[in-house]
Amino acid sequence: MTEAPATGPYERPRSIGILGGTGPQGRGLARRFAAAGYQVVIGSRSAERAAAAAADFTGLPVSGVANADAAGADLVIVAVPYDGHAELLGELAPKLAGKIVVDCVNRIGFDKQGPYAIAVPDGSSAQEAARILPDSTVIGAFHHVSSVLLDDPGVDRVELDVLVLGEDRAAIESVCDLVTAIPGARGIYGGRLRNCGQVEALTANIIAINRRYKVHAGIRITDV
Numbered sequence: 643m644t645e646a647p648a649t650g651p652y653e654r655p656r657s658i659g660i661l662g663g664t665g666p667q668g669r670g671l672a673r674r675f676a677a678a679g680y681q682v683v684i685g686s687r688s689a690e691r692a693a694a695a696a697a698d699f700t701g702l703p704v705s706g707v708a709n710a711d712a713a714g715a716d717l718v719i720v721a722v723p724y725d726g727h728a729e730l731l732g733e734l735a736p737k738l739a740g741k742i743v744v745d746c747v748n749r750i751g752f753d754k755q756g757p758y759a760i761a762v763p764d765g766s767s768a769q770e771a772a773r774i775l776p777d778s779t780v781i782g783a784f785h786h787v788s789s790v791l792l793d794d795p796g797v798d799r800v801e802l803d804v805l806v807l808g809e810d811r812a813a814i815e816s817v818c819d820l821v822t823a824i825p826g827a828r829g830i831y832g833g834r835l836r837n838c839g840q841v842e843a844l845t846a847n848i849i850a851i852n853r854r855y856k857v858h859a860g861i862r863i864t865d866v
């Protein structure tokens with residue numbers, strides 16, 4: 643049996659904190675989760691920036707606070723660039739203990755040839771998070787979802803699959819349920835965290851596809 647063991651079940655989160663939620667990915671996820679009825683707490687290094695970002699979501703349950711306060715939500719998503727990842731998680735580790743922490747960080751570089759994956763010493767950003775947060779349940783997910791589609795209220799459905807990776811089956815199921823907040827999206831178990839490196843790296847291929855075909859591509863897993 644290769645699937646992860648269960649240690650939950652986890653209650654459905656009422657609030658979702660998004661570290662680095664002022665960026666495109668955080669805003670896009672915030673829009674979809676809030677539209678599905680979750681209380682979304684956008685986090686930032688600046689509480690003022692977070693409040694300004696939250697003010698853009700008129701009529702939706704979105705607030706903006708410092709990252710340390712967003713880390714107090716029931717479930718927390720990490721949506722910062724790789725360069726700030728380890729430092730931020732190290733600071734917030736005590737606040738994140740006991741929670742599901744969903745990491746969507748892709749370490750991608752760009753040069754004259756286009757996008758490329760940069761190796762992460764731990765194997766993946768998610769594994770780095772798991773090392774820094776031994777008392778949290780780290781899940782890798784949302785790596786390939788286009789922030790442009792997520793944050794466009796005119797896009798009714800985002801037709802793709804979200805690979806959900808982790809060590810805890812109940813937490814994986816909880817995050818797969820969260821994925822359904824994005825109409826058209828499915829959460830599919832993608833393996834243990836040691837398999838997250840290639841999922842994060844695949845983002846470079848998807849960005850190359852987007853550039854060539856002028857699209858916002860996603861992936862679909864067949865026969866599931």
Ligand SMILES: NC(=O)c1ccc[n+]([C@@H]2O[C@H](COP(=O)([O-])OP(=O)(O)OC[C@H]3O[C@@H](n4cnc5c(N)ncnc54)[C@H](OP(=O)(O)O)[C@@H]3O)[C@@H](O)[C@H]2O)c1
Pocket residue numbers: 661662663664665666667668685686687688691692720721722723724725726727730746747748749784785786787788789790
């Ligand atoms: N954009 C996408 O379509 C997409 C899709 C899938 C996954 N992702 C991944 O999601 C993450 C966020 O993507 P993004 O495009 O939203 O990135 P971003 O705009 O570059 O960064 C998001 C936010 O992170 C904060 N931040 C920046 N540098 C930081 C640092 N050194 N330490 C702590 N916080 C920092 C900033 O917020 P404050 O200045 O307000 O603190 C910023 O608004 C990335 O790891 C990316 O690989 C992105």
